[in-house]
Amino acid sequence: xxxxxxxxxxxxxxxxxxxxxxxxxxxxxxxxxxxxxxxxxxxxxxxxxxxxxxxxxxxxxxxxxxxxxxxxxxxxxxxxxxxxxxxxxxxxxxxxxxxxxxxxxxxxxxxxxx
Amino acid sequence: xxxxxxxxxxxxxxxxxxxxxxxxxxxxxxxxxxxxxxxxxxxxxxxxxxxxxxxxxxxxxxxxxxxxxxxxxxxxxxxxxxxxxxxxxxxxxxxxxxxxxxxxxxxxxxxxxxxxxxxxxxxxxxxxxxxxxxxxxxxxxxxxxxxxxxxxxxxxxxxxxxxxxxxxxxxxxxxxxxxxxxxxxxxxxxxxxxxxxxxxxxxxxxxxxxxxxxxxxxxxxxxxxxxxxxxxxxxxxxxxxxxxxxxxxxxxxxxxxxxxxxxxxxxxxxxxxxxxxxxxxxxxxxxxxxxxxxxxxxxxxxxxxxxxxxxxxxxxxxxxxxxxxxxxxxxxxxxxxxxxxxxxxxxxxxxxxxxxxxxxxxxxxxxxxxxxxxxxxxxxxxxxxxxxxxxxxxxxxxxxxxxxxxxxxxxxxxxxxxxxxxxxxxxxxxxxxxxxxxxxxxxxxxxxxxxxxxxxxxxxxxxxxxxxxxxxx
Numbered sequence: 001x002x003x004x005x006x007x008x009x010x011x012x013x014x015x016x017x018x019x020x021x022x023x024x025x026x027x028x029x030x031x032x033x034x035x036x037x038x039x040x041x042x043x044x045x046x047x048x049x050x051x052x053x054x055x056x057x058x059x060x061x062x063x064x065x066x067x068x069x070x071x072x073x074x075x076x077x078x079x080x081x082x083x084x085x086x087x088x089x090x091x092x093x094x095x096x097x098x099x100x101x102x103x104x105x106x107x108x109x110x111x112x113x114x
Numbered sequence: 115x116x117x118x119x120x121x122x123x124x125x126x127x128x129x130x131x132x133x134x135x136x137x138x139x140x141x142x143x144x145x146x147x148x149x150x151x152x153x154x155x156x157x158x159x160x161x162x163x164x165x166x167x168x169x170x171x172x173x174x175x176x177x178x179x180x181x182x183x184x185x186x187x188x189x190x191x192x193x194x195x196x197x198x199x200x201x202x203x204x205x206x207x208x209x210x211x212x213x214x215x216x217x218x219x220x221x222x223x224x225x226x227x228x229x230x231x232x233x234x235x236x237x238x239x240x241x242x243x244x245x246x247x248x249x250x251x252x253x254x255x256x257x258x259x260x261x262x263x264x265x266x267x268x269x270x271x272x273x274x275x276x277x278x279x280x281x282x283x284x285x286x287x288x289x290x291x292x293x294x295x296x297x298x299x300x301x302x303x304x305x306x307x308x309x310x311x312x313x314x315x316x317x318x319x320x321x322x323x324x325x326x327x328x329x330x331x332x333x334x335x336x337x338x339x340x341x342x343x344x345x346x347x348x349x350x351x352x353x354x355x356x357x358x359x360x361x362x363x364x365x366x367x368x369x370x371x372x373x374x375x376x377x378x379x380x381x382x383x384x385x386x387x388x389x390x391x392x393x394x395x396x397x398x399x400x401x402x403x404x405x406x407x408x409x410x411x412x413x414x415x416x417x418x419x420x421x422x423x424x425x426x427x428x429x430x431x432x433x434x435x436x437x438x439x440x441x442x443x444x445x446x447x448x449x450x451x452x453x454x455x456x457x458x459x460x461x462x463x464x465x466x467x468x469x470x471x472x473x474x475x476x477x478x479x480x481x482x483x484x485x486x487x488x489x490x491x492x493x494x495x496x497x498x499x500x501x502x503x504x505x506x507x508x509x510x511x512x513x514x515x516x517x518x519x520x521x522x523x524x525x526x527x528x529x530x531x532x533x534x535x536x537x538x539x540x541x542x543x544x545x546x547x548x549x550x551x552x553x554x555x556x557x558x559x560x561x562x563x564x565x566x567x568x569x570x571x572x573x574x575x576x577x578x579x580x581x582x583x584x585x586x587x
Contacts, residue, residue, distance in 0.1 A: 001360050001362065003244045006356075006362075009365055009366060010357075010365055013369035013370060013373075016143060017369060017370040017371075017374060018373045018376075020146050021370075021373055023147075024146070024150050025150065025493075026466070026468060026475055027478040027491055028475060029473075029474035029478070030208055030212070031155060032146075032149055032374060032475070033212050033345060033378070033475075034208070034211070034215065035159055036370070036374045037212060037219065038163070038166065040219040040348050040349050040352045041219060042169060042363055042364055043219055043226065043352040043355060044170065044189075045363060046222070046226040046359055046364060047226055048170075048173045049173065049176070049179070050226050050229040050230055050359075051180070051188075052176075052180040052181065053180070054180075054229065054233075058232075060181065062226075063184070063188075066229070067188035067189060068195075069192065069218040069219065069221055069225070071191070072193075072195050072199070072218050073218055073222070074170070075192065075193040076199050076215060077215055078159060078163040079196065079197060079200035081159045082159055084205070085156035087205075087479070087485075088152040089152075089488070090487055090489060091487040
C-alpha cells in the first residue's frame with residue numbers, strides 16, 4: 001500500500017475514533033480503556049509477521065515476547081472488559097439477573113473463575 | 115512448519131486479506147459504538163473480540179508466517195497470563211491492570227519496531243524513510259509507554275511512593291533527553307542508507323530512560339491523566355508499526371486507541387482545570403508535605419448513630435465517593451447503607467467527579483461491582499443543580515473534588531477546578547480518618563462549614579455501622 005493511502009486511512013480512522021468514542025459516557029470509561037487495551041493487542045499481528053523472518057536467537061526472542069505481550073492484551077483485555085461490563089446493571093434488569101452467577105461472567109467457559 | 119493446514123496459504127497482498135482486515139476493524143468500530151450504553155456495551159465488547167479473532171486468524175494464514183511452534187507457544191503463554199490476570203484482578207486494582215496492559219502493548223510495538231529494524235538492516239541494507247520514520251516513532255513511543263506504564267503501575271500498586279518524585283533539574287534533564295532522542299532519530303534518518311546499529315540502540319535506551327523519568331514526578335491523584343495519555347501513546351505506537359509493516363488492521367486499530375486515549379486525556383485535564391503541560395511537568399503536590407502552618411479550627415464531629423439519624427430521616431441523600439472508598443474497599447458497605455436508606459424511602463444517588471479515583475470511570479466500576487444500578491450514578495454537571503435540594507451529602511474518601519475553595523478562593527492551587535458542590539446541600543457528612551489534607555496538600559474549607567459534620571472513621575467500618583444504626587431506627 002502506498003504511503004498516501006495509509007495516511008488517508010489514518011486520518012479517517014482518527015476522525016471516526018473521535019466521533020464514536022466521544023459518545024461513550026463517563027460511567028463506561030474504565031471498560032472503554034480496558035477494551036481499547038484489547039484492541040491495541042492488534043499489535044500481535046506485527047509480532048506474527050516479524051517472527052516469520054527471524055533467524056537468530058535474539059530476533060526469535062524479540063518476536064516471541066512481542067506476540068506474548070499482544071496475546072496478554074487481547075485475551076486479558078477482552079475478558080476483563082467482559083467481566084466488568086457484566087457488573088453494570090440497570091434498575092429493572094437487576095432482580096432478573098441476580099440468580100445466575102452474580103460475579104463471574106458466564107461466558108469464557110468458567111476456567112479459573114471465582 | 116505448517117501447524118495449521120491453512121498456514122502459508124495467503125499472500126499479504128491478496129485482496130481477501132485486506133477484506134478480512136476491513137471486516138475486523140469495522141467490527142472494532144461497531145463494537146466501540148455499542149459501548150455508548152451500559153445495556154449494549156457487553157455485546158459490543160464481544161463484537162470487537164470477533165473482529166480481533168478474524169484479524170489474527172487471517173494473519174496466521176499468511177505465507178510470510180514462520181516459526182509456527184514459537185508462535186503457538188507465545189500465544190499460549192500470553193493467553194494464559196491474560197486469562198488468569200483478568201479473573202484475579204480486583205475492581206479496586208483496575209487502574210494498575212490498565213496501566214500494565216498499556217505498557218505491554220507499548221512494549222510489543224517497540225519490540226516489533228526493533229525486530230523490523232534488525233531485519234531490514236541485516237545485511238548492511240538501508241531502510242526507506244517511509245518505513246524508517248514509523249519504525250523510529252514506534253520504537254520511541256512504545257518504549258516510553260512501556261516504561262512509563264511500569265512506573266505508573268508501581269505507583270498505583272504502591273511498590274514505589276505514589277507521591278511525586280522530583281529530582282532537582284529533572285525537567286531540564288528530561289527536556290534535554292527528549293531533544294537528544296529526536297536528534298538521534300534525525301541522524302538515523304539522514305543515514306538511512308546504512309543506519310548505525312549503535313545509534314539505534316542508543317535511541318532505544320534513551321526512550322527507556324525517558325519513560326521512567328517522565329512518570330516519576332507525577333503524583334498518584336494525577337494518574338487518571340497519565341494512564342489515559344499512555345493509552346494514547348500505545349495506540350499510536352501500534353498504528354506506526356502498521357505503517358512500517360504495511361498492515362491496515364494495525365493502522366486502524368492503533369489509531370482508534372490513539373483517539374480514545376487522547377479524548378480521555380483531554381477530558382481529565384479539563385476536569386482538573388489544569389493544562390496537560392501543568393499536569394505532566396509541575397510535580398503538583400510535591401511541595402504539599404511542607405504546608406504545616408494550618409491553623410486549628412473547630413469542626414463538628416459526630417458518631418455513626420447521629421449520622422444514621424440524619425440520613426434515615428432525610429428525603430434525599432447523595433453519596434460522593436473518592437479514592438478513599440477504593441482504598442478501604444468500602445463499595446459494598448456503602449451499597450448496603452444505600453439499600454437501608456432506600457428501604458426507608460430515601461432517594462439515593464451517587465455523584466461521581468470525573469477524576470475521582472485513579473483512572474477515568476474508576477468509581478463507576480466499583481459501584482457497579484457492588485450492584486448499584488447505573489441510573490443512580492450521576493455525573494458532576496447533572497448532580498450539581500440538584501445539590502441545594504439535597505438533604506444530606508455524604509462524602510466518602512473524596513477530598514479535593516469537594517473543596518469549595520476551588521470556587522471561592524482565587525489563590526487556591528485548585529482554583530477553577532470544577533467540584534461537586536456538596537457545600538450547597540442542606541447538610542454534609544464527611545467520612546474521613548482525620549483532617550489531613552488531600553492530594554493538593556491544602557485544607558478543605560468544607561470541613562469547617564457550619565452544616566458539615568465530620569465522622570472520623572475508616573470508610574468501610576463507618577458505612578456498615580451507619581447501615582446497622584439505620585436499620586435500628
